[in-house]
Amino acid sequence: xxxxxxxxxxxxxxxxxxxxxxxxxxxxxxxxxxxxxxxxxxxxxxxxxxxxxxxxxxxxxxxxxxxxxxxxxxxxxxxxxxxxxxxxxxxxxxxxxxxxxxxxxxxxxxxxx
Amino acid sequence: xxxxxxxxxxxxxxxxxxxxxxxxxxxxxxxxxxxxxxxxxxxxxxxxxxxxxxxxxxxxxxxxxxxxxxxxxxxxxxxxxxxxxxxxxxxxxxxxxxxxxxxxxxxxxxxxxxx
Numbered sequence: 001x002x003x004x005x006x007x008x009x010x011x012x013x014x015x016x017x018x019x020x021x022x023x024x025x026x027x028x029x030x031x032x033x034x035x036x037x038x039x040x041x042x043x044x045x046x047x048x049x050x051x052x053x054x055x056x057x058x059x060x061x062x063x064x065x066x067x068x069x070x071x072x073x074x075x076x077x078x079x080x081x082x083x084x085x086x087x088x089x090x091x092x093x094x095x096x097x098x099x100x101x102x103x104x105x106x107x108x109x110x111x112x113x
Numbered sequence: 114x115x116x117x118x119x120x121x122x123x124x125x126x127x128x129x130x131x132x133x134x135x136x137x138x139x140x141x142x143x144x145x146x147x148x149x150x151x152x153x154x155x156x157x158x159x160x161x162x163x164x165x166x167x168x169x170x171x172x173x174x175x176x177x178x179x180x181x182x183x184x185x186x187x188x189x190x191x192x193x194x195x196x197x198x199x200x201x202x203x204x205x206x207x208x209x210x211x212x213x214x215x216x217x218x219x220x221x222x223x224x225x226x227x228x
Contacts, residue, residue: 036219041204041222041224042221042222043117043119043206043219043220043221043222044157044206044208044219045219046216049216090156090157100159100162101147101159101208101217103156103157103158104156105155105156106155106156108154
């Protein structure tokens with residue numbers, strides 16, 4: 001069985017400071033991992049995905065994530081937060097066929113001036 | 114990326130009535146579509162998986178007679194909430210999968226309020 005744990009329900013940062021959103025996964029086989037962002041009352045936008053290629057994955061809007069098998073982690077980072085980054089972020093795991101996506105509980109990122 | 118469109122984006126209905134939500138893949142053929150439900154400030158919970166031309170597969174605890182899913186074509190899936198009650202009020206999101214081993218694309222969601 002697969003599962004995802006997002007370690008922080010809320011993260012608050014100042015504009016211009018680094019962002020770290022933590023995610024740990026559990027999977028009985030080599031997982032595919034994703035980070036999605038959701039702005040209020042909107043659908044989901046894919047930030048980045050890991051599919052067993054490079055362990056450091058670069059995504060849109062300056063975000064990146066590193067797959068660490070030894071730590072079963074896939075933390076999302078960004079060097080410098082913008083006000084527009086304030087949103088809900090979901091870490092997601094799926095099997096290789098993408099047939100079922102398992103969502104983490106989400107982390108709400110607040111960015112203040 | 115590919116585009117998935119949901120309609121309506123929001124709907125208010127009376128208790129006891131039925132509501133239909135459409136999910137369309139605009140620029141690709143979705144062999145598989147997924148329906149999710151999201152309660153306020155919570156994560157997405159998969160309700161069902163539908164493949165074009167066959168019956169949907171529902172997740173445990175989801176009433177198939179209450180949440181009717183039809184995937185009649187490769188570009189359209191519909192979710193009908195039958196005899197809606199206030200507890201059905203939620204944000205419903207669909208996603209489409211082009212083929213196996215490809216990315217799922219999400220619609221913008223539908224906010225259902227049952228009064």
